[in-house]
Amino acid sequence: MAKVSFPFKKTNKSLFLSSTSAVTQDSLYWKKLGLPVLVKEYGAIDYLDFCPVEPYYFAATCSVRVQIYDPITKVVAKNLSQFVQGAYGASFRRDGRLLVAGSEEAVVKLFDVQSKNVLRVFTGHTGPVHRTYFTKDQTKVLSCSDDKSVGIWDIATEARIASFSEHTDYVRAGATSPISPEIILSGGYDNTLKLYDCRSNETVLTVNHGEPVESTLFLPSGGIFISAGGTEVKVWDIFNGGKLLSCISQHHKTVTSLRLSSNNSRLISASLDRHLKIYDISTFNVVHNIDFPNAILSMAISDNDDILAVGMVDGVISISKREHSKTKKTVEKKGIYKFAADVVPNANVDITVTKTRIAKEPKMDKCLRKLEYTRALSNALKNSEKYPIRAAALLQELLKRNVLHPAMSGLDDYQIRMLFIFTRKHLGDAKFNRTIIDVLNVIVDVFGNQIHQLSKDNQFLYENIAKKVNDEIEVCKSVSELEGAISLLLSGAQAGSAASSLDLNETLAPSTKALKEIVIDV
Numbered sequence: 001m002a003k004v005s006f007p008f009k010k011t012n013k014s015l016f017l018s019s020t021s022a023v024t025q026d027s028l029y030w031k032k033l034g035l036p037v038l039v040k041e042y043g044a045i046d047y048l049d050f051c052p053v054e055p056y057y058f059a060a061t062c063s064v065r066v067q068i069y070d071p072i073t074k075v076v077a078k079n080l081s082q083f084v085q086g087a088y089g090a091s092f093r094r095d096g097r098l099l100v101a102g103s104e105e106a107v108v109k110l111f112d113v114q115s116k117n118v119l120r121v122f123t124g125h126t127g128p129v130h131r132t133y134f135t136k137d138q139t140k141v142l143s144c145s146d147d148k149s150v151g152i153w154d155i156a157t158e159a160r161i162a163s164f165s166e167h168t169d170y171v172r173a174g175a176t177s178p179i180s181p182e183i184i185l186s187g188g189y190d191n192t193l194k195l196y197d198c199r200s201n202e203t204v205l206t207v208n209h210g211e212p213v214e215s216t217l218f219l220p221s222g223g224i225f226i227s228a229g230g231t232e233v234k235v236w237d238i239f240n241g242g243k244l245l246s247c248i249s250q251h252h253k254t255v256t257s258l259r260l261s262s263n264n265s266r267l268i269s270a271s272l273d274r275h276l277k278i279y280d281i282s283t284f285n286v287v288h289n290i291d292f293p294n295a296i297l298s299m300a301i302s303d304n305d306d307i308l309a310v311g312m313v314d315g316v317i318s319i320s321k322r323e324h325s326k327t328k329k330t331v332e333k334k335g336i337y338k339f340a341a342d343v344v345p346n347a348n349v350d351i352t353v354t355k356t357r358i359a360k361e362p363k364m365d366k367c368l369r370k371l372e373y374t375r376a377l378s379n380a381l382k383n384s385e386k387y388p389i390r391a392a393a394l395l396q397e398l399l400k401r402n403v404l405h406p407a408m409s410g411l412d413d414y415q416i417r418m419l420f421i422f423t424r425k426h427l428g429d430a431k432f433n434r435t436i437i438d439v440l441n442v443i444v445d446v447f448g449n450q451i452h453q454l455s456k457d458n459q460f461l462y463e464n465i466a467k468k469v470n471d472e473i474e475v476c477k478s479v480s481e482l483e484g485a486i487s488l489l490l491s492g493a494q495a496g497s498a499a500s501s502l503d504l505n506e507t508l509a510p511s512t513k514a515l516k517e518i519v520i521d522v
Contacts, residue, residue: 026266026287030278033290033308036318037074041067045311047089047131048300051113053096056302058309060317066090066101068113071307074319080111082118089131093138100141102129108143108153122153124160130172137181144171150186152198162198166206173213179222187213193227195238207242209234215258219281226267228255233269235284246284250277257299270299276310292318364394373403374410381418391422392432395439404439408446413455419443420461427465428472440465 043063050058057077060067066087068078080090085104092099098119099111108129110120127147134141140161141153150171152162164186173187182198189212195205211230218225223239233248233255253273261268266287267279272295278288298311310318367376376394384391398404411419423439426432443465447454451462 024287026278026280029305030288030290032323033320034323036310036320039069039074039317039319041315041317043315044313045298045315045317046087047091048298048309048311048317049091050300050302050307050309051092051096052094052303056307058300058302058307059090059092059099060309060311061087061090061101061298062311062315063087066099066111068099069309069317069319071302071309071319071321078113078116080116082109082111086128088129089144091133093134095138098134100132100134102132102143102145104128106145106147108132108141108151110141110155120153120155120158122151122158122160124151124163125149127170130170131174133174133176135176135181135184136178140181142174142176142184144174144186146170146172148188150174150184150194150196152184162196162201164194164196164201164203166194166203167192169212173216173227175217175225177222178218178220183222185216185218185225187216187227187229189213191229193225193236195225195242205238205242207236207244214254214256217258217260219260220264226258228258228269230254231271233258233267248279248284250286251275253295256297259299259301261301261305268299268301270296270310272296272313362390364390368394368397373398373401373407377404377407377419378411378415381415381422384418384422388422388426388432392426392435396435399435399438399442404442405446408442413458416447416454417458417461420458420465424461424465424468427468428475440469 041060041062042065045060045062047061048058050056055070055072057068057070060069064081064083064086066080067076068080069075070077080099080101083103083105088102088104090099090101092113097113099113100108101111102108106123106125106127106129108122108125109118110122111117112119122141122143125143125145125147127145129143129145131144132141135152139155141155143151143153145151148167148169148171149163149165150167151160153159154161167186167188167190169188169190171186171188175185177183177185184196184198185193186196187193187209191209191211191213193207193209193213193216194203196202197204209227209229209232211232213227213229215228216225223237224245225236225238227234227236231249231251231253233250234244235246235248237243237245248269251269251271251273253271255269255271257270259268260266261278265281267281267284268276269279270276274292274295276290276292276296276299277286278290279285280287292310292312294312294314294316296310297313299309301308306322308318308320312318363379364376367373367379377398380391380394395404398407408419420443423436423443427436427440429436447462451459454462
């Protein structure tokens, strides 16, 4: 009868490998932003805005001044300090020649960027002005104030040509329409966003965000605007009566700033949770995430995404510059030797023989192939400190073949010690926990009745493992109690939404039961 041979299957280590996030074009693109340069200012960074024209300076509003930075040298190019009290929300005009800023003094100031002179002072608000913007035609200024009003100012006459007092709380966010100089948007701490038509001086649309509004912007089409407040970012359709198109909840603290990037195909949100998240406008899915050392108050990005500036609560500005790959010019080097006329160059050779490197098979796989299970286990335990995944994979394979009992029975005193050390070290590790629990059951079966015959060191390790198993059971109990408390809180806060609570019992119950069985056996 002919002998049938089956191909040997290598030990599967992929079960214990850490999961890694998929590499996408967006992640590669945003990772090209170089290491950030940190600049310390005197106070929290209230607002950042990039000049739309070269050399793309950016204005940082903090304390009682507006600092205009050169993003290349990371130094202050101009300093606008004509403020008696705090300055807020400085933004550039589209041509980069003028800059407007609000202040704690309840006035709006217009600056000539080149000369740093104050050209206009718009008075009329009775509270601090936190946000200021130029309208589409660049001849008027929008202001949002803590006196619960929104003002429109004419630059030429320095007069207030429109005023809206529809909000019932501070107005800390606003935007001007990209398609019409007469349409403006405001967001207040009364949770509402209001769209105004300056031609009729009326509120044409009101929507409720549900949280105090911190930032808002229009999409380039002008028919959709986005608001940020609390932990949510919401997308609204103007032409459909303010219909909510999407609600994005990716942050766990207040979202403070919104910006568009990548030719208006990406939305960026910054939050007090220290995260900056980038979304695809078409799907509003997160495509990349950037972490920062402190809570973010403001954020801005230049054209072509070349410079990213992030302002934090501790007065630090993080400036990241995109690294452009330099085109490498191939330089032909002149060789010392030349081919003779009768010598064939390498380029004309038909076949090139390359030396293939054969992957070396691990010793434990060699032993498994020969059905030497104790020897395979010994080799895996010998390098378990350096290659824990390899040792766990072998233990899993031996359990699957139902040969771990005889493999353990053949171990000597030193190898038993290595086995005990490995199981004690990785008990509680999420990657290895299921395998370690099964291995502990086998340890109890093999060594439980003859533990007194082992060395004192191994007896001590065995008792130590039992103690750690008890500790793990107590941890599981505490987590289960915490899950119950969280469920009660969620039920009280959101009646009828019990399905949103975390169901940890289903995950923890099998592990807790298995651990209890081991303790009973020990």
